[in-house]
Amino acid sequence: MHTASWHSVGMTLDECIKCNICTAYCPVAAVTEKFPGPKYAGPQAQRFRESGQLKSPDLSVDYCSACRVCNEVCPSGVKIAEINARAKAQIVAERGIPLRNWFFGRNEILGMIGNLAPQIANLGFHNPFSRLMAEKILGVARHAPIPHWSTRGSFASWFNRTPRLKSENKVVYFHGCSTNYYEPEVGQAAVAVLEHLGYEAIVPPQNCCGLPMLNNGEFPAAEKLYRSNLAKLLPYADRGYPIVGTSVSCVLVLREEASEMLDIENDQTRRFKNALWDLSEWLRDLHEQGKLDTNFRELKMILPYHVSCQARAHRMGRPSLDVMTLIPGLDVREGNAKCCGLAGTYGYKSEKYEIAMKVGADAFRFVRAQGDDARMVTSDSEICRWQLQHGTQKLGRAPIEILAAAYGLYDLDQRRLNTVALQKSSL
Amino acid sequence: MTELVVIGAGLAGLIAATRAAQAGHQVKIVAKGFGATHWHAGSIDLLGYFPNETIAIQRPLDAMRDVARVQPQHPYALLSDAQITDALKNFLALTREIGLPYVGAIQDGDNLWLPSPVGAARPTFLAPHAQRAGDLTRAEPMLIVGLRGMRDFYPELIAENLGKQGHPARAAFLPLDLITDRRDITTVQLAYALDDPARRARLASELKKLAQAGERIGVIGPNSVPGIRLTNALCNHLRQLGARVDVNMDVIAFRAEGDRVLWIESEASGRPLKHRAEKFLLATGGILGGGINTDHTGKIRETIFDMPLVAPRDRGQWFRARFFDPAGHPIFRAGIPVNREFQPVDANGARVFANVWAAGSTLAHCDPILERALEGIAITTGSAAACFAGQK
Ligand code: SF4
Ligand code: SF4
Numbered sequence: 001m002h003t004a005s006w007h008s009v010g011m012t013l014d015e016c017i018k019c020n021i022c023t024a025y026c027p028v029a030a031v032t033e034k035f036p037g038p039k040y041a042g043p044q045a046q047r048f049r050e051s052g053q054l055k056s057p058d059l060s061v062d063y064c065s066a067c068r069v070c071n072e073v074c075p076s077g078v079k080i081a082e083i084n085a086r087a088k089a090q091i092v093a094e095r096g097i098p099l100r101n102w103f104f105g106r107n108e109i110l111g112m113i114g115n116l117a118p119q120i121a122n123l124g125f126h127n128p129f130s131r132l133m134a135e136k137i138l139g140v141a142r143h144a145p146i147p148h149w150s151t152r153g154s155f156a157s158w159f160n161r162t163p164r165l166k167s168e169n170k171v172v173y174f175h176g177c178s179t180n181y182y183e184p185e186v187g188q189a190a191v192a193v194l195e196h197l198g199y200e201a202i203v204p205p206q207n208c209c210g211l212p213m214l215n216n217g218e219f220p221a222a223e224k225l226y227r228s229n230l231a232k233l234l235p236y237a238d239r240g241y242p243i244v245g246t247s248v249s250c251v252l253v254l255r256e257e258a259s260e261m262l263d264i265e266n267d268q269t270r271r272f273k274n275a276l277w278d279l280s281e282w283l284r285d286l287h288e289q290g291k292l293d294t295n296f297r298e299l300k301m302i303l304p305y306h307v308s309c310q311a312r313a314h315r316m317g318r319p320s321l322d323v324m325t326l327i328p329g330l331d332v333r334e335g336n337a338k339c340c341g342l343a344g345t346y347g348y349k350s351e352k353y354e355i356a357m358k359v360g361a362d363a364f365r366f367v368r369a370q371g372d373d374a375r376m377v378t379s380d381s382e383i384c385r386w387q388l389q390h391g392t393q394k395l396g397r398a399p400i401e402i403l404a405a406a407y408g409l410y411d412l413d414q415r416r417l418n419t420v421a422l423q424k425s426s427l
Numbered sequence: 428m429t430e431l432v433v434i435g436a437g438l439a440g441l442i443a444a445t446r447a448a449q450a451g452h453q454v455k456i457v458a459k460g461f462g463a464t465h466w467h468a469g470s471i472d473l474l475g476y477f478p479n480e481t482i483a484i485q486r487p488l489d490a491m492r493d494v495a496r497v498q499p500q501h502p503y504a505l506l507s508d509a510q511i512t513d514a515l516k517n518f519l520a521l522t523r524e525i526g527l528p529y530v531g532a533i534q535d536g537d538n539l540w541l542p543s544p545v546g547a548a549r550p551t552f553l554a555p556h557a558q559r560a561g562d563l564t565r566a567e568p569m570l571i572v573g574l575r576g577m578r579d580f581y582p583e584l585i586a587e588n589l590g591k592q593g594h595p596a597r598a599a600f601l602p603l604d605l606i607t608d609r610r611d612i613t614t615v616q617l618a619y620a621l622d623d624p625a626r627r628a629r630l631a632s633e634l635k636k637l638a639q640a641g642e643r644i645g646v647i648g649p650n651s652v653p654g655i656r657l658t659n660a661l662c663n664h665l666r667q668l669g670a671r672v673d674v675n676m677d678v679i680a681f682r683a684e685g686d687r688v689l690w691i692e693s694e695a696s697g698r699p700l701k702h703r704a705e706k707f708l709l710a711t712g713g714i715l716g717g718g719i720n721t722d723h724t725g726k727i728r729e730t731i732f733d734m735p736l737v738a739p740r741d742r743g744q745w746f747r748a749r750f751f752d753p754a755g756h757p758i759f760r761a762g763i764p765v766n767r768e769f770q771p772v773d774a775n776g777a778r779v780f781a782n783v784w785a786a787g788s789t790l791a792h793c794d795p796i797l798e799r800a801l802e803g804i805a806i807t808t809g810s811a812a813a814c815f816a817g818q819k
Pocket of ligand 2 (some may be wrong): 020074
């Protein structure tokens with residue numbers, strides 16, 4: 001199949017002490033009997049995959065949602081989720097990719113097309129009949145929280161349309177597909193906060209991080225995307241500009257997952273990695289240096305915070321929580337559910353929708369338990385926010401939207417920038 | 428600012444963090460993964476055996492005083508009676524508070540005797556309430572029920588062994604598909620499956636048919652589920668106390684100035700993450716838990732701060748010739764020597780850092796598994812070390 005060696009990830013399987021802690025924590029194995037669990041699908045089955053058979057021995061690995069909870073709890077450092085991802089890639093290489101997964105991998109293109117005429121696209125796709133057809137024909141779960149195309153235009157077009165703050169201090173913003181096509185508000189909030197703090201936001205040409213393809217086993221295609229981003233963004237990294245992202249999963253892919261799973265680690269990828277930040281992580285760092293403006297206005301609200309599995313996978317602590325706790329009046333409550341269930345494109349698949357909803361039950365319960373006064377819910381991943389919104393009917397908001405609101409730049413209900421921010425940016 | 432960073436999320440680390448958080452300190456746990464709670468029985472072994480003795484200990488609290496006499500460097504010898512009582516009382520109160528009450532033997536201060544997964548009588552001091560029916564000092568005959576096809580649990584073997592030791596027991600089987608469609612299932616998956624009331628009711632009604640009057644029923648022994656429950660409940664409780672629990676944090680560096688550690692650093696997807704704190708408490712486990720490691724040359728290292736260790740000098744001395752030697756293997760006694768305040772010391776007995784404490788299996792001069800003292804050492808030293816750290 002793919003050119004990369006299987007070494008660095010594969011090596012870790014020899015570290016497995018068969019303790020089954022991963023199995024005890026895998027949220028998928030806990031709710032479905034179709035998945036035997038990480039130890040079995042990962043380090044155990046991997047022994048049979050390496051001996052060069054023509055057919056992969058175990059197809060159940062397809063039920064792994066790639067949430068990485070197993071990696072997190074493994075006491076021996078086995079890269080189970082990566083082993084599983086490679087196993088999926090091997091299956092795709094052997095048998096080809098189902099049409100639906102091919103589409104999921106190309107969510108950027110879907111975003112672009114829908115964005116041409118979002119009202120029509122939304123109407124065309126988001127109606128019960130189309131969703132039923134999509135389920136019957138493609139296997140796209142009818143009730144899954146697939147986002148609507150933004151009717152306010154793409155983030156990139158907004159960014160280029162509106163006047164921008166110029167400054168010595170520059171920060172590159174990686175928006176990701178979902179911010180660009182589905183939730184431009186998140187990007188607007190990010191830019192408003194950066195400019196409020198006196199930084200010039202730069203949004204260079206960029207493309208999909210490749211996560212949906214990596215999750216669906218399309219490694220060669222994912223590699224193309226990764227290399228393309230590398231080429232587009234590395235010059236900024238080399239100029240010493242931090243590259244920040246609001247989507248934890250995109251940043252994770254760019255910073256670690258892609259290069260690790262595809263085995264392309266070199267000096268360039270390291271330079272790129274060192275420039276990349278999750279936006280909250282970057283703000284927390286600013287705060288640690290004493291440079292963050294903490295002049296927040298009071299935000300009197302209870303806010304459940306779901307720690308997304310991708311945020312955990314960064315091993316960077318809880319930067320959003322660290323920053324949000326600086327806001328007076330804000331009662332942020334950290335949940336401990338392992339995963340919202342949706343996990344990339346997993347919960348969009350009709351055969352996995354039920355599993356995803358069952359996995360998400362803990363997260364839904366936590367969010368609901370915060371009472372009716374908690375109208376909103378936050379999480380670092382858009383996917384989690386959509387799923388939580390779907391499962392609890394509370395409004396999903398990104399941590400950066402919360403921060404922008406606390407700076408008085410943003411209206412959380414309307415999901416748009418306040419006029420102050422607009423005036424400011426046109427200065 | 429974090430006052431105390433506890434490194435390690437095994438029982439010692441969880442208890443230390445809880446005690447510090449209860450005392451109102453800002454606490455954070457930084458751990459690579461979870462600890463032995465996930466593969467032990469979830470009961471609290473305080474002291475079961477002296478090295479070189481095959482007769483189990485009946486009254487562990489008394490025996491701990493003997494340990495102090497014969498092994499003056501043993502972690503238990505560093506603790507006063509008051510510290511031990513305080514730690515155990517606090518643990519019992521804590522388990523009630525988190526909804527997982529633990530109980531001891533009917534005769535206060537005795538060890539409990541519970542059947543092991545091969546039917547041996549296992550001395551332990553406290554057990555989850557639900558395990559109490561297994562107490563071998565009780566006379567009722569036992570029915571050991573297995574699920575056919577489930578690995579690692581052999582009712583016939585258990586019943587036979589129990590019978591040989593004078594505990595009447597018989598074995599029976601139920602089909603696995605009574606509970607699950609899986610062909611292969613772990614105890615944890617079984618526990619999840621039995622969270623479903625319908626499956627539980629099915630199991631209960633089949634068990635009723637099997638049991639005879641006066642029998643008590645033992646089902647699906649192998650460990651880990653109670654330990655996992657305890658860990659989860661303690662982590663949740665810590666969060667409620669305002670503490671942070673971060674796992675998947677592999678500590679790769681630290682910075683000290685003079686005799687104080689300023690921060691530790693853990694590996695991350697991007698830049699390493701610094702954890703600054705006023706105080707640090709090591710609860711990383713021993714050679715089995717990863718707090719102490721060896722390399723191919725036989726060099727033994729403490730993995731976080733490279734603390735001075737008490738350990739066999741060369742590889743030839745790690746093991747005794749016989750696997751089940753009642754004296755145990757010297758390598759398992761390797762660990763960090765500490766003073767009476769549970770601060771690591773060097774070979775001259777001088778404190779290494781002013782703001783570092785250590786607790787649990789990472790401590791030298793004990794063999795927690797051989798002595799059947801794993802959780803007892805974790806709880807008592809974790810609690811004492813946290814109290815000392817809190818006073819500074
Ligand atoms: S990545 Fe998630 S779903 Fe996949 S095996 Fe690991 S814990 Fe289970
Ligand atoms: S947690 Fe790690 S060491 Fe344990 S069985 Fe899973 S992969 Fe193996």
